[in-house]
Amino acid sequence: MENKEFFYRRLHSLLGVVPIGIFLLQHLTVNHFAAYSPESFNKAAHFMESLPFRYALEIFVIFLPILFHAVLGVYIVLTAKNNVRRHGFFRNWMFLLQRISGIITLVFIAWHVWETRIQIGLGTKELGFNMMEDILSNPFMFAFYLLGVVSTTFHFANGLWSFLVTWGITVTPRSQRIATYATLIVFLAVTYIGVRALFAFV
């Protein structure tokens, strides 16, 4: 029983980086083509759409890993009382923010997938620059996307920090401090890429 829980927690941790984290980087990079021109974005988006084994990739590399990570993530948020770990003030805050950003990210991803990928699948919308331009022209939706993207990039970068601890890569206080700065740089870089793309659509 305990072994099983250990295994699921390790799988949860791993999936947060591979493939979900990698997919996030790829997705935000493709979006960033919007910062060059609508045509660049359409070219990049249609290239992704034309990949071979598209449905298998979407299901096994994106949907199922996120579903597993999100379901266990919600369970962890609701049940884990492990915030009594003796960390400093800063790390306790990061621990709490990891959970809050996980929930915001879940709501955002669910809505985002519904209004883009699922609508495209149903044939009610067409993939392209104009689709995102339409969505983001509403100031409320723009604010929601801004919150959603920053929440996701924070969750990913701060998750990288705890991933390194979970897998025993950063053990000493010194290496964990270095990881704090490294993941801060990851957060700033990935957030810049994600947010710059949002502004390109308006």
Ligand code: HEM
């Ligand atoms: C793009 C989407 C997401 C990415 C890239 C991502 C990435 C990560 C990463 C890298 C970790 C660190 C794993 C570790 O501590 O070893 C993590 C932890 C966590 N994630 Fe996510 N995640 C995403 C979505 C979600 C969602 C939707 C939820 C749902 C609530 C969630 C809940 C959590 C929780 C609770 C933890 C902390 C686990 C712990 O401290 O033991 N995540 N995530």
